[in-house]
Amino acid sequence: xxxxxxxxxxxxxxxxxxxxxxxxxxLPRALDIxxxxxLALIIIFWALSAPRSYGVGxxxxxxxxxxxxxxxxxxxxxxGLTVIAYIxxxxxxxxxxxxxxxLTAFVFALNALYRFxxxxxxxxxxxxxxxxxxxxxxxxxxxxxxxxxxxMSGIRxxxxxxx
Amino acid sequence: xxxxxxxxxxxxxxxALGLRTLALMFLCxxxxxxxxxxxxxxxxxxxxxxxxxxxxVIVDAPVRLWHWAxxxxxxxxDLRIENDRLRAENLLTQARLQRLNALAAENARLRAMLDARxxxxxxxxxxxxxxxxxxxxxxxxxxxVGIGDDVYDGQAIVDxxxxxxxxxxxxxxxxxxxxxxxxxxxxxxEVNRNGLxxxxxxxxxxxxxxxxxxxxxxxxxxxxxxxxxxxGGAFPSGYPVATVTTVNxxxxxxxxxxxxxxxxxLDQVREVMLVWSSARRSERNAxxxxxxxx
Numbered sequence: 001x002x003x004x005x006x007x008x009x010x011x012x013x014x015x016x017x018x019x020x021x022x023x024x025x026x027l028p029r030a031l032d033i034x035x036x037x038x039l040a041l042i043i044i045f046w047a048l049s050a051p052r053s054y055g056v057g058x059x060x061x062x063x064x065x066x067x068x069x070x071x072x073x074x075x076x077x078x079x080g081l082t083v084i085a086y087i088x089x090x091x092x093x094x095x096x097x098x099x100x101x102x103l104t105a106f107v108f109a110l111n112a113l114y115r116f117x118x119x120x121x122x123x124x125x126x127x128x129x130x131x132x133x134x135x136x137x138x139x140x141x142x143x144x145x146x147x148x149x150x151x152m153s154g155i156r157x158x159x160x161x162x163x
Numbered sequence: 164x165x166x167x168x169x170x171x172x173x174x175x176x177x178x179a180l181g182l183r184t185l186a187l188m189f190l191c192x193x194x195x196x197x198x199x200x201x202x203x204x205x206x207x208x209x210x211x212x213x214x215x216x217x218x219x220v221i222v223d224a225p226v227r228l229w230h231w232a233x234x235x236x237x238x239x240x241d242l243r244i245e246n247d248r249l250r251a252e253n254l255l256t257q258a259r260l261q262r263l264n265a266l267a268a269e270n271a272r273l274r275a276m277l278d279a280r281x282x283x284x285x286x287x288x289x290x291x292x293x294x295x296x297x298x299x300x301x302x303x304x305x306x307x308v309g310i311g312d313d314v315y316d317g318q319a320i321v322d323x324x325x326x327x328x329x330x331x332x333x334x335x336x337x338x339x340x341x342x343x344x345x346x347x348x349x350x351x352x353e354v355n356r357n358g359l360x361x362x363x364x365x366x367x368x369x370x371x372x373x374x375x376x377x378x379x380x381x382x383x384x385x386x387x388x389x390x391x392x393x394x395g396g397a398f399p400s401g402y403p404v405a406t407v408t409t410v411n412x413x414x415x416x417x418x419x420x421x422x423x424x425x426x427x428x429l430d431q432v433r434e435v436m437l438v439w440s441s442a443r444r445s446e447r448n449a450x451x452x453x454x455x456x457x
Contacts, residue, residue: 020215021222024294029369029430032295051177060187064194068211069219071303071332071339074204075194082191086184089177125199 011159012054015042015152016062024069033133034140039066040114041145043081044107045152047088048095059085072118073125080117084110104145111141212334219305219337223293230433286439288312290320292432293337302342302365304328306435309336317397319438325403325426326350326391327435342429343404344369352404353392357382360392363404363423369430372405374421379412381419389423399438 019038027035039062046054063078070077087110088095095103115138197203290306308314310333318330320340328342343350348365350372359382363372377383387407393400405423412419 017218021218024219024222026223026226026295055177055180056184056187060191063191065211065215068208069215071301071305073195074198074208075191078194079188079191082184082187086180089180121195125195 009053011156012046012058015046020062020065020069023066033136035137036140036144037111037114037137040081040084040111041107041141041148042152043085044088044110045149047085048092049153049156051089051092055089056082056085073121076118076121079121080114083117084114087113100146100149103149104142107145108138108142112138208332209335212337216336219293287321287436288439290435290437292435301347302328302345302367302369302429303331304340304342305337306330306340306437307337308437309334309338311335313439314338314437319398319402320435321402321438322427322432322435325405326398327427327429327432329397330437341365342369343372343425344429350398350404351392351394352389354383354407355388355390355403356384359383360394363389366422369428370424371408372423372425374407374423375418377419377421379414379417379419383407383410383419383421385410 016039019042022038023035043059043062047056047059059081060078063076063081064074066072066077066081067074095106098106112135115135119134194204288308290308292304293307294305295303306320314330314333316330316333320327320329326343328340328345328348330338330340332339341348343363343365344367345365346367350363351360352363352374353360359377361374361376361381363374366373374383374389385407389404389407391398391400391402391404403426405425407421407423409422410419411421
């Protein structure tokens, strides 16, 4: 029973670990400024496809891990991820019928909100304002999200039909 | 009931979603508040940091492998050229070092004559950079030494050429450090030529530090070398920091617009050195002896 439950949660655990690895991977600076917020996108994906199992709680936990690994204020990424997971879970039915283009636009807005929340917390905490390229990851999500979404829903569909 | 719990259910409402979100947001804000005010949460942070450590090592592995592959596949002639270069460099350094010993002795003698305080000896240790922060606007990095290696908050980090940054948070096996180019970093420096003291602020660009506190008539020129003045307490004095690149004196403004370029290529460092000053160590040992219960 517990083995069955563990294997049910395996996809999200693997995707989150890969996401964290991609977040921590050292990159040259030119690529670094457009590195997408992998974990935010992965959290959106799971809150969209299985909002009952993986919602705000997992977003919060991932956010805490992200805060520690990035050395930001404890709770900063957690707040951003919780909020976007809430919005995704709240509107997941509407989002599911969106065509991919519209969905990407919506995710773009969510990602911008996420970055804004981080930015806002920095402002309140008195950490100085970053440059324009701070918003680079929001732009790159426009390219990454359709690929990530297609890839991950493909895998999920296959796993479900086989199981 | 069971059917409505499955993830593919068509019910729009998820029970208590809003409530849970509010509770978690409140928790986040409390955490941020506690973390920002004091360092109450260091224990929790260390625990999560230790849990993430294996992943950090795995992520770092390809980069290390790349470096290792580069080293092992270097051609024999390249190695010989490098060897020759290093030999020549070593000879030069040795020659300088001979003079240094004599100078150090002379300096000590002169200081004794002037009744000045002895300068502290500094201990150094090499550390490797494990990761750079994904956020390019907080110029921070993770190094592979932690509390176990006696690292402390505020410890200076240098490289063979000059100052790199300082430790801001120590973990069990890794520590975080910020670079001198971090927008939140300020470093007390002096102009090597004439001892003019000022503060160099990070700008968020790797290649530029700002020196906003210099009067329009200050004696500073393009090309001046800035070294640490040792006044902040964190950095030992005399390490090279940056060279002045622009000096703009605007007549009606009280302060000159001065910026400098760090000597170390901050976005390319791979190995750094941690510096312990003996004064700091004895002070720290005294405080830990007082508070340590173990």
